[in-house]
Amino acid sequence: MHESLMTHGARWWRHRWMPERAAERAVPPAMAEQLQARVSASEARHSGEIVVCVEAALPNKDLWRAGREAPLPVVIRERALFWFGQLRVWDTEHNNGVLIYLLLAERCVEIVVDRGISRHVADEHWQSVVQALGQHLQSGDFESGLTQALQEVSALLVEHFPLQPDDVNPNELSNRVVWVD
Numbered sequence: 001m002h003e004s005l006m007t008h009g010a011r012w013w014r015h016r017w018m019p020e021r022a023a024e025r026a027v028p029p030a031m032a033e034q035l036q037a038r039v040s041a042s043e044a045r046h047s048g049e050i051v052v053c054v055e056a057a058l059p060n061k062d063l064w065r066a067g068r069e070a071p072l073p074v075v076i077r078e079r080a081l082f083w084f085g086q087l088r089v090w091d092t093e094h095n096n097g098v099l100i101y102l103l104l105a106e107r108c109v110e111i112v113v114d115r116g117i118s119r120h121v122a123d124e125h126w127q128s129v130v131q132a133l134g135q136h137l138q139s140g141d142f143e144s145g146l147t148q149a150l151q152e153v154s155a156l157l158v159e160h161f162p163l164q165p166d167d168v169n170p171n172e173l174s175n176r177v178v179w180v181d
Contacts, residue, residue: 008067015057015105022056023179026104031143032177038150039175048096048117048157049173052146053083055180057105076103080110083180090114092172096161098153100133100146107137109145111153120160129153 019025027035039050058066058079066075080101084090089097095116102109111126129152136145163169 011066011072011105012063015063018056018105018181021179021181022104023054023181026056026102026142027052027054027146027177027179032179034143035146035150035177036175038147040171042150042154042157043169043171043175044163045154046096046157046163047094047161047167047169048098049089049092049171050098050100050150050153050157050175051087051089051173051178052100052102052150053080053087053178053180054102054104055079055083058103072106076106076108077110079103080112083178084112087173087178089173092116093170094161096157097173098157100149100153102137102142102146107134109133109137109149111149117157117160121156125156 035052039052042050058075062075062079066072070078080099083101084097084099087099089099089112091097092114095114097114098117099112100109101112109130111130113121113126129149132152133145133149136142136148
């Protein structure tokens with residue numbers, strides 16, 4: 001019991017003491033522009049939509065729930081689902097939106113895919129992408145990890161949702177990195 005209180009207390013402080021604009025510091029504007037260009041280039045090859053969201057820390061209500069009402073990984077997944085909804089990643093013509101969500105305070109990642117993609121790609125495959133990106137995050141190498149994740153997501157979208165020769169992806173969602181502090 002005492003150890004879990006210590007863990008919860010340490011987690012609480014880690015989230016509350018994230019520096020102002022931590023998300024933008026982890027993925028600075030120059031890197032965000034490069035990622036935006038990679039998303040744009042990717043979306044020129046398929047009909048999917050990719051959104052990258054970087055959040056500094058969980059809000060208090062989610063921190064309170066973590067470990068008390070639900071395990072931390074469940075709370076983080078629910079937070080990624082929240083942003084999937086808020087950013088309207090689910091609202092694409094072909095139901096093939098992908099959210100790449102980073103939570104900096106925990107150095108973890110979630111990938112949320114819309115129902116059109118989940119019909120074609122097994123959850124296990126997404127977990128392997130998450131694990132690879134997670135290793136980069138743990139070492140602080142956000143750019144390489146995000147670039148690799150974008151390449152893998154893009155390859156899957158090209159495989160399952162390729163653009164036909166006369167098609168143009170209407171870019172239903174912004175390609176900009178979303179920072180949440």
